[in-house]
Amino acid sequence: xxxxxxxxxxxxxxxxxxxxxNPAAYREPITRFQQASxxxxxxxxxxxxxxxxxxxxxxxxxxxxxxxxxxxxxxxDPTLRLLDPDSLNAxxxxxxxxxxxxxxxxxxxxxxxxxxxxxxxxxxDDAIVGLSSALGNAPSDQFKNVAQGFATLAGEAxxxxxxxKIQQALNKAVIAxxxxxxxxxxLLKDDLxxxxxRRRNYLSAARKHAVDVYNLEIKQNSPPEVLxxxxxxxxxxxxxxxxxxxxxxxxxxxxxxxxxxxxxVNYAKSPKTPQNLVELVDATDAFANRAKVIADAIRxxx
Amino acid sequence: xSEAANxxxxxxxRLIGNVLTDIDVLSAHFDPGTTNRxxxxxxxxxxxxxxxxxxxxxxxxxxxxxxxxTDNLKKINDDLSTTINDVNKVATNLExxxxxxxxxxxxxxxxx
Numbered sequence: 001x002x003x004x005x006x007x008x009x010x011x012x013x014x015x016x017x018x019x020x021x022n023p024a025a026y027r028e029p030i031t032r033f034q035q036a037s038x039x040x041x042x043x044x045x046x047x048x049x050x051x052x053x054x055x056x057x058x059x060x061x062x063x064x065x066x067x068x069x070x071x072x073x074x075x076x077d078p079t080l081r082l083l084d085p086d087s088l089n090a091x092x093x094x095x096x097x098x099x100x101x102x103x104x105x106x107x108x109x110x111x112x113x114x115x116x117x118x119x120x121x122x123x124x125d126d127a128i129v130g131l132s133s134a135l136g137n138a139p140s141d142q143f144k145n146v147a148q149g150f151a152t153l154a155g156e157a158x159x160x161x162x163x164x165k166i167q168q169a170l171n172k173a174v175i176a177x178x179x180x181x182x183x184x185x186x187l188l189k190d191d192l193x194x195x196x197x198r199r200r201n202y203l204s205a206a207r208k209h210a211v212d213v214y215n216l217e218i219k220q221n222s223p224p225e226v227l228x229x230x231x232x233x234x235x236x237x238x239x240x241x242x243x244x245x246x247x248x249x250x251x252x253x254x255x256x257x258x259x260x261x262x263x264x265v266n267y268a269k270s271p272k273t274p275q276n277l278v279e280l281v282d283a284t285d286a287f288a289n290r291a292k293v294i295a296d297a298i299r300x301x302x
Numbered sequence: 303x304s305e306a307a308n309x310x311x312x313x314x315x316r317l318i319g320n321v322l323t324d325i326d327v328l329s330a331h332f333d334p335g336t337t338n339r340x341x342x343x344x345x346x347x348x349x350x351x352x353x354x355x356x357x358x359x360x361x362x363x364x365x366x367x368x369x370x371x372t373d374n375l376k377k378i379n380d381d382l383s384t385t386i387n388d389v390n391k392v393a394t395n396l397e398x399x400x401x402x403x404x405x406x407x408x409x410x411x412x413x414x
Binding site (some may be wrong): 055062065066079081082083139140141142190193194195197198200201204205207208211212215216219 | 323326334
């Protein structure tokens with residue numbers, strides 16, 4: 001279906017466009033970029049929001065395995081959380097802003113920019129307000145430094161677009177992308193990789209615990225139904241362990257988003273011939289396809 | 303001075319994760335409550351705490367101290383990887399794990 005769409009799109013492009021692509025031709029890559037970004041951001045949001053819950057559950061399971069008391073004061077300990085609420089908000093706001101920035105960049109690059117750039121600029125401006133507020137509360141670290149630099153440049157691009165200074169806005173948006181986006185997405189990818197490691201740690205401990213329970217039942221010469229129930233727990237733990245690679249979905253998603261942003265920048269800097277547009281469509285198609293794989297993986301583990 | 307390629311904070315966290323899973327596999331050979339198992343549990347808990355601290359922290363990985371400490375850790379990890387899958391070498395494994403956990407804790411101390 002996608003293949004058919006693309007062939008039709010290329011054929012129409014060749015027939016209809018002479019030198020400068022029709023404004024309508026940009027809508028599909030813009031839409032696909034938006035949709036794919038939404039999927040990747042949602043994947044990251046799920047990973048981030050589950051991180052603290054997983055950490056708490058791991059601690060409870062550890063206490064259970066050691067037959068220790070559970071104290072609420074211990075579960076309230078902030079050091080049990082991997083991300084404090086302010087850091088979490090800042091990362092979510094950053095992902096939202098990156099998506100809106102990509103949309104503005106693409107809109108500015110399209111030939112009907114003056115008519116449509118203001119909506120995208122307003123949308124980005126709103127996202128930057130949210131990001132700046134979130135960063136204000138976030139602890140100082142490399143993420144905060146790079147994110148603040150990006151927010152400043154992206155804010156300037158949005159302002160220029162609102163003033164209808166399309167070429168200047170486009171130049172500013174390209175600079176913001178080139179200077180900060182790859183770094184930011186790599187930082188977020190490392191973040192998610194760290195969360196993945198904590199989950200791996202948790203699942204490894206869980207499979208050990210499941211095996212312990214089964215082996216204890218064997219030792220106590222427990223009846224077959226008890227053994228069978230314990231064996232089911234071993235199977236469940238092994239299934240969760242085997243599904244672990246699917247959790248890498250959010251990382252490659254950010255890789256795909258980085259590549260898509262590079263394609264947007266390349267397109268923005270190109271002469272914008274029909275061939276350039278076809279390349280952009282290919283890039284956003286590739287991003288959308290990878291995002292779909294990620295969405296499937298997220299569904300599989302939920 | 304560092305000789306090997308430096309590792310990043312994220313790679314360090316992954317390296318610790320590999321050892322944690324190795325400890326779990328090794329631990330499962332021993333019944334809960336036995337001496338070996340208790341020692342392995344204790345080492346696992348310490349390593350788990352250090353990994354969590356590293357994940358939470360904004361550790362600066364661009365320092366000579368970080369590079370030197372992680373280089374040392376990599377050497378201990380090389381020693382560990384030659385024996386960790388051999389359940390008959392539990393004494394050696396415990397000894398190397400103590401060194402590994404100590405080296406990780408030193409790195410975690412760099413975290414603010």
